[in-house]
Amino acid sequence: MNSKIAIVTGANRGLGKALAEKLAHDGIFVILVSRDVKKAEPTLQAIEKLGGKGMIKQCDISKTSDIEMFAQDISKDFSCIDILINCAAINIDGQEVTIETMPLELMEQTLATNFYGTLWMCKHIVPLMRPSKDGRIINFSSGLGQLGVPRMGPMPAYSMSKTIVNAITKNLAEELKDTNIIVTSVDPGWVLTDMGGPNAMLTIPEGIDTPYWLATAPANEISSGYFYKERKVLDW
Numbered sequence: 269m270n271s272k273i274a275i276v277t278g279a280n281r282g283l284g285k286a287l288a289e290k291l292a293h294d295g296i297f298v299i300l301v302s303r304d305v306k307k308a309e310p311t312l313q314a315i316e317k318l319g320g321k322g323m324i325k326q327c328d329i330s331k332t333s334d335i336e337m338f339a340q341d342i343s344k345d346f347s348c349i350d351i352l353i354n355c356a357a358i359n360i361d362g363q364e365v366t367i368e369t370m371p372l373e374l375m376e377q378t379l380a381t382n383f384y385g386t387l388w389m390c391k392h393i394v395p396l397m398r399p400s401k402d403g404r405i406i407n408f409s410s411g412l413g414q415l416g417v418p419r420m421g422p423m424p425a426y427s428m429s430k431t432i433v434n435a436i437t438k439n440l441a442e443e444l445k446d447t448n449i450i451v452t453s454v455d456p457g458w459v460l461t462d463m464g465g466p467n468a469m470l471t472i473p474e475g476i477d478t479p480y481w482l483a484t485a486p487a488n489e490i491s492s493g494y495f496y497k498e499r500k501v502l503d504w
């Protein structure tokens with residue numbers, strides 16, 4: 269295949285869906301990762317309607333065994349992956365949860381998806397990205413994961429999970445510094461999706477602007493191992 273190959277998790281709705289469609293519109297072959305294949309069919313249909321190409325792969329990213337099988341499966345068809353977008357995540361805290369009141373299962377479920385899901389995807393897809401001449405890994409974080417600013421609100425489990433996503437980015441970028449793979453974290457801003465809710469400030473096209481740019485801009489415009497928002501480096 270001559271085109272670049274991208275993997276997008278959470279490709280069945282929200283920011284992942286919009287990003288997958290935009291990348292495919294650029295001629296990139298997109299592997300749409302969804303835990304429910306049926307739910308990703310509208311994304312693939314939208315891609316194909318505009319002449320793009322892609323395929324759907326089932327994977328529940330909260331299960332490390334699913335990720336391992338997914339990586340093994342795609343390694344049979346693709347010798348090189350160029351772009352990995354770790355977009356899938358959950359925010360199940362609700363407004364009232366505090367560290368004192370948090371049930372263990374809440375934290376475990378959040379970490380299984382947001383932390384282990386992202387980490388395991390990196391662990392198993394990086395070997396397939398090494399042959400790429402221009403590899404990009406974009407880990408979706410959040411302003412709520414920032415440590416260098418006053419806390420912006422509640423949702424401790426989600427917030428802590430996003431702080432660790434940033435730690436994945438920092439560690440992996442260091443490990444890959446002598447390769448062609450650029451690793452970044454992104455805060456898309458507060459976006460009108462199911463997770464962002466109806467009061468969010470940004471439209472979905474605005475929310476995918478920076479992650480799309482991180483995935484497609486010339487490599488010399490982006491610094492590996494950094495956290496981005498609005499196309500600028502954000503403090504950790």
Ligand SMILES: NC(=O)c1ccc[n+]([C@@H]2O[C@H](COP(=O)([O-])OP(=O)(O)OC[C@H]3O[C@@H](n4cnc5c(N)ncnc54)[C@H](OP(=O)(O)O)[C@@H]3O)[C@@H](O)[C@H]2O)c1
Nearest residue numbers: 278281282283328329330356357408458459461462463464
């Ligand atoms: N929206 C915002 O304001 C905002 C702000 C800051 C950061 N972010 C981050 O941006 C990213 C995208 O957010 P969004 O607003 O688009 O969220 P969303 O609308 O809630 O979509 C989340 C996506 O993740 C998928 N997902 C969740 N758990 C999964 C699992 N175990 N396996 C596979 N897929 C799973 C969902 O699939 P299902 O349909 O199967 O559940 C869905 O496709 C997230 O990482 C989020 O933390 C969002």
